[in-house]
Amino acid sequence: MRCTICKKPAVIKLRHANLKLCPEHLVARVEKVVAETIKKFRMFTPEERVLVAVSGGKDSLALWEILTKLGYRADGVYLDLGIAGYSERSREFSEAFAAARGLALRVVRVEGELGAGIDGLLRFARGKPCSLCGTVKRYLLNRVAYEGGYHVLATGHNLDDEAATLLGNVLRWEEGYLARQYPVLPGEGKLVRRVKPLLFLSEREVAAYCIISGIEYIYEECPHAVGARSIALKHVLNELEDRYPGTKLGFIRGFLKVRGRFEPPEPVELRDCPVCGMPTAAEGPCRFCRLKERVSHGAPA
Amino acid sequence: MATLKHRDKTYTVKPGATLERALRELGIIPETVLPVKEGKILPPDHRLEEDEEVELVDVISGG
Numbered sequence: 001m002r003c004t005i006c007k008k009p010a011v012i013k014l015r016h017a018n019l020k021l022c023p024e025h026l027v028a029r030v031e032k033v034v035a036e037t038i039k040k041f042r043m044f045t046p047e048e049r050v051l052v053a054v055s056g057g058k059d060s061l062a063l064w065e066i067l068t069k070l071g072y073r074a075d076g077v078y079l080d081l082g083i084a085g086y087s088e089r090s091r092e093f094s095e096a097f098a099a100a101r102g103l104a105l106r107v108v109r110v111e112g113e114l115g116a117g118i119d120g121l122l123r124f125a126r127g128k129p130c131s132l133c134g135t136v137k138r139y140l141l142n143r144v145a146y147e148g149g150y151h152v153l154a155t156g157h158n159l160d161d162e163a164a165t166l167l168g169n170v171l172r173w174e175e176g177y178l179a180r181q182y183p184v185l186p187g188e189g190k191l192v193r194r195v196k197p198l199l200f201l202s203e204r205e206v207a208a209y210c211i212i213s214g215i216e217y218i219y220e221e222c223p224h225a226v227g228a229r230s231i232a233l234k235h236v237l238n239e240l241e242d243r244y245p246g247t248k249l250g251f252i253r254g255f256l257k258v259r260g261r262f263e264p265p266e267p268v269e270l271r272d273c274p275v276c277g278m279p280t281a282a283e284g285p286c287r288f289c290r291l292k293e294r295v296s297h298g299a300p301a
Numbered sequence: 302m303a304t305l306k307h308r309d310k311t312y313t314v315k316p317g318a319t320l321e322r323a324l325r326e327l328g329i330i331p332e333t334v335l336p337v338k339e340g341k342i343l344p345p346d347h348r349l350e351e352d353e354e355v356e357l358v359d360v361i362s363g364g
Contacts (some may be wrong), residue, residue, distance in 0.1 A: 001344045058361055207335055207360040211342055221362060231354040234361050242330045
């Protein structure tokens with residue numbers, strides 16, 4: 001198998017792009033796709049300060065590497081979620097990555113902010129682990145980005161993540177979520193702009209990028225994500241992709257064209273949380289502060 | 302025999318088969334893994350050799 005571009009031995013076949021690539025050209029393609037995505041959606045400019053949400057997994061570390069190589073001013077933030085074993089190991093990968101490249105990584109312990117890590121929270125909180133964790137992550141990542149004076153928060157969501165989210169939303173006809181699903185969520189006031197520069201890259205391309213670039217990342221899955229619906233949706237999409245290459249990319253590209261047809265939900269007036277001062281749609285304290293209050297009393301959330 | 306390691310499973314495969322064919326016969330969708338040996342990705346047309354060990358790195362993550 002030869003590289004479509006240089007005819008040297010290829011290591012990967014990308015059927016959806018009709019390409020066979022050598023290591024060098026796989027790396028070049030991944031970086032080019034990210035650079036084009038950032039420009040196409042006007043995610044941020046070279047002058048703006050970017051904060052990358054780093055988990056120790058392949059996507060976020062690849063994103064940080066790519067943004068740095070493209071010349072963007074990108075720091076990282078790692079949230080120590082307090083998931084026994086998993087959090088320690090993923091933190092080690094994140095810190096080793098940053099240290100080897102001389103990059104600035106902020107580490108924030110959820111337990112220090114909330115009074116309990118995710119494991120502790122799940123002992124008495126109702127709700128699905130990924131949903132609770134999502135609430136905590138969204139709040140803390142935004143707060144760290146806002147307080148740190150960053151213009152934009154970048155996450156490592158890739159094509160498979162976005163296609164699975166889209167499929168999940170379509171299956172339940174979640175019109176509000178469909179109207180909001182977009183690679184750029186604009187910032188406003190204390191809400192920092194959020195972007196997904198890996199949107200058009202498959203998980204396989206990102207994993208290949210890490211292996212070729214020598215980026216060491218955590219392979220293991222979060223123990224609370226085992227059996228998660230998002231993983232089942234990804235498997236379904238990969239079976240379709242195998243039979244009909246380009247399914248995932250076509251799904252996302254097609255959606256971006258018709259997305260405007262979905263009615264956005266009524267705009268919600270945001271007010272400052274009386275406890276922490278961060279924006280919330282709730283009357284009274286925000287969801288994070290309510291969780292924190294319940295943790296402090298040991299009451300069910 | 303050649304060995305393919307995928308998560309906590311180990312498969313033995315007859316040497317001579319290409320990786321793509323071996324994956325198909327094991328029911329693994331090639332899109333979901335990257336075959337890696339000594340830190341390098343192996344192409345789908347790589348022919349497995351006697352006693353060769355290949356790790357199948359899962360590319361799906363979620364939650």
